[in-house]
Amino acid sequence: MTAGGAPILSLRGITKRFTQKVDLAGKIANSLGAKVRETVVQAVSDVDLDIEEGEVVGLVGESGCGKSTLGRIVAGIQPQSAGTMRWRDKDVGAMNGGERKAWQLAVQMIFQDPFASLNPRLRVSEIVGEAPRVHGLIERGVQAKYVAQMLDQVGLDGSYSTRYPHQFSGGQRQRVGIARALAVKPSFIVCDEAVAALDVSIQAQVLNLFMELRQRFGLTYLFISHNLAVVEHLSDRVAIMYLGRLVEIARAEELFARPNHPYTQALLAEVPTLDAARRVYKPIAGELPSPLDPPSGCAFHPRCPHAFARCKIERPALKEVAPGHLGACHLNDG
Amino acid sequence: MSTPTLSVTNLRTHFFTKEGVAKAVDGVDFDVAPGEILGLVGESGSGKTVTGFSILGLIDPPGRIVEGSSIRLNGEELTKAKPDRLRAIRGAEIAMIFQDPMMTLNPVLRVDTQMIETVQAHLKVSRAEALARSRAALVQVGIASPDERLRAYPHQFSGGMRQRVAIAIALLHKPKLIVADEPTTALDVTIQGQILFEAQRLCRDSGTSMIWVTHDLAVVAGLADRIAVMYAGRIVEIGRTADVIERPMHPYTKGLIGSVPSQNTRGHKLAQIPGMTPSLLKLPAGCSFKSRCPIAVEQCNTMPELVEHRPGHWARCWRAIAA
Numbered sequence: 001m002t003a004g005g006a007p008i009l010s011l012r013g014i015t016k017r018f019t020q021k022v023d024l025a026g027k028i029a030n031s032l033g034a035k036v037r038e039t040v041v042q043a044v045s046d047v048d049l050d051i052e053e054g055e056v057v058g059l060v061g062e063s064g065c066g067k068s069t070l071g072r073i074v075a076g077i078q079p080q081s082a083g084t085m086r087w088r089d090k091d092v093g094a095m096n097g098g099e100r101k102a103w104q105l106a107v108q109m110i111f112q113d114p115f116a117s118l119n120p121r122l123r124v125s126e127i128v129g130e131a132p133r134v135h136g137l138i139e140r141g142v143q144a145k146y147v148a149q150m151l152d153q154v155g156l157d158g159s160y161s162t163r164y165p166h167q168f169s170g171g172q173r174q175r176v177g178i179a180r181a182l183a184v185k186p187s188f189i190v191c192d193e194a195v196a197a198l199d200v201s202i203q204a205q206v207l208n209l210f211m212e213l214r215q216r217f218g219l220t221y222l223f224i225s226h227n228l229a230v231v232e233h234l235s236d237r238v239a240i241m242y243l244g245r246l247v248e249i250a251r252a253e254e255l256f257a258r259p260n261h262p263y264t265q266a267l268l269a270e271v272p273t274l275d276a277a278r279r280v281y282k283p284i285a286g287e288l289p290s291p292l293d294p295p296s297g298c299a300f301h302p303r304c305p306h307a308f309a310r311c312k313i314e315r316p317a318l319k320e321v322a323p324g325h326l327g328a329c330h331l332n333d334g
Numbered sequence: 335m336s337t338p339t340l341s342v343t344n345l346r347t348h349f350f351t352k353e354g355v356a357k358a359v360d361g362v363d364f365d366v367a368p369g370e371i372l373g374l375v376g377e378s379g380s381g382k383t384v385t386g387f388s389i390l391g392l393i394d395p396p397g398r399i400v401e402g403s404s405i406r407l408n409g410e411e412l413t414k415a416k417p418d419r420l421r422a423i424r425g426a427e428i429a430m431i432f433q434d435p436m437m438t439l440n441p442v443l444r445v446d447t448q449m450i451e452t453v454q455a456h457l458k459v460s461r462a463e464a465l466a467r468s469r470a471a472l473v474q475v476g477i478a479s480p481d482e483r484l485r486a487y488p489h490q491f492s493g494g495m496r497q498r499v500a501i502a503i504a505l506l507h508k509p510k511l512i513v514a515d516e517p518t519t520a521l522d523v524t525i526q527g528q529i530l531f532e533a534q535r536l537c538r539d540s541g542t543s544m545i546w547v548t549h550d551l552a553v554v555a556g557l558a559d560r561i562a563v564m565y566a567g568r569i570v571e572i573g574r575t576a577d578v579i580e581r582p583m584h585p586y587t588k589g590l591i592g593s594v595p596s597q598n599t600r601g602h603k604l605a606q607i608p609g610m611t612p613s614l615l616k617l618p619a620g621c622s623f624k625s626r627c628p629i630a631v632e633q634c635n636t637m638p639e640l641v642e643h644r645p646g647h648w649a650r651c652w653r654a655i656a657a
Contacts (some may be wrong), residue, residue, distance in 0.1 A: 062522040063493075169610055170378075199377040199549060199611075204593035204604040211603065226522060229552070233595030233604070252600070270527035272552035274579055274594055284524055287492050 006089040007050040008188060008220055009074065013083035016044040016069050041291050043069040045244040046083070048318070053187075056214065056221040058235030058252070060228060060267070062288050066244040068192050071224045075109040075190045105135060108181035112193035114173035118165040124151070124176055125161040132183045150179040154209060171202035178209065188220045195230060207234060228271045232256055240264050243291060243299040246318060250325035260327030262304045298330070306331055338365035339510050339543040340389065340407055346400040347381075347388045356614040358384040358397070360567040363640070366511065369541040371533075373554030373575070375590070376564035379611050382547045385564070386513045389545070390430055391420045408510065426456040429504035433516040435496035438503065439488040445499055446484040452506050471502040475532050494525035501532065508540065515547045530557055551590055555579050563587050566612060566622035569640060573647030583649035585627050621651070629653050 018041045026036035043066040051057050061067045072078045073085070076092075085092045087103045095103060111117035118127055128150050129143040138146045148158030154175040165173055174194065181189055191210070195203045207230065213219055225231050231238055231252075238255045240248040240263065248261040259265045266284040286303040289295055295302050301311040310330050318328040347359040359381040366372050376382040388399055391412060399405075405412040407427060412420065424430075432438050440448055449468035450461060459467075465484070472480040475498045488496060497517060504512055514533070518526040534557060537544050546554055554561055555575060562572040563586065571584040582588045592605030609626045612618060618625060620635040627634070633652045640650045 062524065171610065200551070200590055200593045201377060201607040202610065204595070204606040207595060208603050208606055228523065229595045233599050267523060270523045272526075272530075272550065272556060273596065274552050274555050274591060284527075287494055287525060288522070 005053070006086075008053040008088060009049075009051040009222075010086040010089075011047055011049045011074070011083065012086075014044060014047040014049075014070065014073060014080050014085065015042065015082040016066070016073060016078065017042050017081045039292060042244055042294070043291060044073065044080075047246055049239060049246065049249070051188075051220060051222065053220055054214075054218050055237065056223055056235045058231035058238040059222060059224045059241060060226065060231050060238060061241035062226060064243075064288050064291065065241045066291070067224050067241050070241070071109070071190045071192045071222060074222055075107050076104050077109065101135075105184045106186050107188045107190065108184060108186040109190040109192065110174075110177050110181050110194045112196055114170055114177055114197065115165075117177055118173060118180075120165050122164070123161065124163055124165070127165070127176060128161070128179050128183050131180070132185075135184060137184060146183075147179075150183050151176075153182060153213070154179045155205075169202075171198055171205060174198060174202075174206055175209070178206075178213075182213070182217075186219070187217075188222070190222045190224070192224045193226070194223075196225065196227065203230075210234065228267060229273075240267070243289065243294055245299065245328070246326075247300070247328045248326065249318070250322075250327075254322070254325050258322075258325075260321050260325065260332065261300075261329050262306055262331075263300050266303075298328075337409075339368050339370075340366040340405070340545075342385075342389070342406075343404040345385065345388060345403045345405060347384050347393055347397060347403070348400050349397040351396055351615075354615045357567050357617070358614060359388060362564075362567075362569055364562055364569065364572060366543045366545060368510075368543055369537055370560065371537055371544045371546055371554075371558045373558030373561040374545055374547045374564065375549065375551055375554060375561060377549055377611060379566075379614065380564040381567040382549075382564050383515055386430070386515050386545060386547050389511075389513055390424055390428055391415070392430075422456070425452065425509075426507040427509055428511045428513065429507070429509040431497075431500055431504050431512060431514040431517045433519055435493070435500040436488065438500045439496060441488050444485055444487055449484070449503060449506065452503055456507055467506060468502075471505050472499070474505060474536070475499075475502045476528070477502070494521055494528065497521060497525075497529060498532070501529070505536065509542060512542055512544045513547070514544060516549070517546075518553065519548070519550070526553070533557065551579070552594055563590070566617055567614065568622070568650060569648075570623065570651070571647075571649045572640070573644070573649075577644065577647045581644075581647075583643055583647065583654040584623075584651045585629055585653075586623050587649075589626075 020039045022036050022038050029036050047070060059067050073080045090099060092103060125144060125147045129147045132138045133140055133143055147161045151158050151160060156172060156175050195206050198206060223231060223234055235252045238252050239246050242263050248264050259268055284303055297313050298311045298316050301307040316328045316330045318326045319332060321327045321332050343363050345359055345362040349356040349358055362385055374382045387393055389405055393399060399413050403413055446465060446468060450464040453459060453464035453467050469480050469484060472483060477483055477498055518529050536542060546558060548554055558575050560573065561575050561578040562569050565586050571578060571587045578587060582591060589607035595604060607626055612622060620637050624630040624634040638650050638652045640648045642648050643654050
């Protein structure tokens with residue numbers, strides 16, 4: 001991590017629990033002696049992460065690992081159940097009204113599905129222009145000009161602003177989503193699987209756009225994806241998540257060259273590459289366990305080829321294995 | 335090469351809509367040899383899925399396979415087959431695996447009911463015999479505790495397990511050909527690895543041919559024996575995997591390969607193909623890729639033929655060698 005200055009975003013012990021309360025039928029059953037308990041899913045557990053200004057951090061994990069939930073907490077869409085989040089060295093929980101509003105505008109999110117994340121009944125001029133107008137960034141009179149300028153930034157023609165979302169292709173819609181996020185002049189963008197729904201050639205266009213915008217506006221990204229190739233291409237640092245916990249964090253080159261955690265190693269081995277040699281697949285066995293009933297100790301131990309007795313009992317802590325490279329595995333204690 | 339399992343010649347599947355004729359597949363030729371895996375690669379709207387559906391005779395109006403097309407399975411012409419015959423072939427000799435296993439599986443029936451039904455649809459066997467076959471198929475695709483799993487409902491399975499069940503159902507009649515349409519797109523990387531592993535093993539062990547339809551070149555690069563790249567309803571390049579990936583001839587294939595992010599592209603701009611796929615309703619005259627092509631010339635206003643530029647490596651481009 002860089003020396004001078006506090007990180008733009010700092011997470012400490014972030015935890016998110018989703019609780020399903022006992023419903024009426026359950027309560028009746030309980031009064032008759034049944035033991036229906038409320039179910040608790042710990043989607044995110046005790047995550048510590050610092051993100052420096054101007055950095056691109058890739059967050060990788062399989063479906064159900066909690067990466068999207070963490071992204072939503074960072075974007076302020078969902079509150080965390082425990083832990084503190086500091087934005088530019090201020091505790092988000094202790095912010096006053098003005099500071100809070102500034103934080104909320106500064107952090108924007110781009111969603112996976114460009115078909116579901118745009119209101120089908122609004123014109124692009126309103127989708128992109130509403131937020132900056134409401135927040136007083138622009139006057140109503142200049143909205144049309146401002147929207148055209150935003151569309152131009154993401155490579156769309158300004159005249160498209162009178163169109164509805166259904167009149168665009170998938171890649172164009174994702175650009176509208178990006179323009180909407182940029183319209184309130186954010187400094188931090190959370191991309192949740194932002195290119196997963198796009199064709200390869202369109203994906204390349206959008207990835208290039210992300211990098212171009214980063215250079216132009218000095219944006220910081222939290223880039224959430226299950227696609228390691230995309231993350232490797234884009235990120236400065238990469239965090240690997242498994243069942244709600246970060247199991248490894250390192251600079252991208254370091255992580256891909258010397259993966260520490262057995263889960264990261266397995267993930268890297270499975271990435272399909274453009275290597276024409278006929279591959280022999282040696283997949284890791286099993287699947288992501290249910291977060292309703294996580295395994296004891298290290299959550300990866302039932303699938304891990306190196307697991308030993310201690311892994312079932314004690315959860316490994318995230319420790320530095322090389323400068324700036326953290327891994328959570330008992331093998332590191334060697 | 336031995337006689338191909340499947341031989342497709344001049345396949346044209348058009349959709350006659352109110353807005354005009356959409357030529358989703360327009361003159362596709364390829365063979366699949368026994369035990370071979372052919373990767374059929376293209377972006378959305380390229381016609382790759384319609385090609386797969388045409389082979390199974392699953393094209394609904396307003397679409398239809400146009401006169402003059404030919405699909406031969408072990409020499410038998412399928413485009414002229416009677417509906418009864420097609421019904422007998424589907425599921426028994428050609429099977430399909432879809433992208434979303436929930437589309438294949440009936441959510442209100444137990445897995446054993448569905449599998450027994452599939453067995454008995456083509457074979458006169460007892461329920462017990464059918465159940466035994468179903469169990470064997472589940473074991474074959476690597477499902478642990480198959481007896482328990484047979485009595486479960488589809489919603490009790492995870493995504494990867496569902497796809498395995500769908501593959502097991504496809505295997506029940508030991509088909510000669512499996513058409514797999516993006517079967518791993520919805521799955522996680524580690525699960526995708528497991529499914530690719532099973533697919534590779536099955537084709538090698540049983541001599542089943544497979545057409546693996548996907549938008550992801552990287553997936554088929556390690557799996558397929560040959561790759562066919564489709565663009566706007568036509569095959570623009572076909573050849574052995576190593577040839578297509580390492581020495582692509584068509585500018586679209588080159589563009590696709592350049593668009594794939596990897597560690598070599600870190601910090602650089604990805605090569606992007608400008609523009610987007612043209613509408614099938616108003617394809618330009620001549621080569622349909624010319625408006626996005628960096629090396630297009632005057633000649634591209636006439637449609638090039640698919641030509642064998644190197645042994646076994648065909649491309650549909652006037653400038654295939656020049657580029």
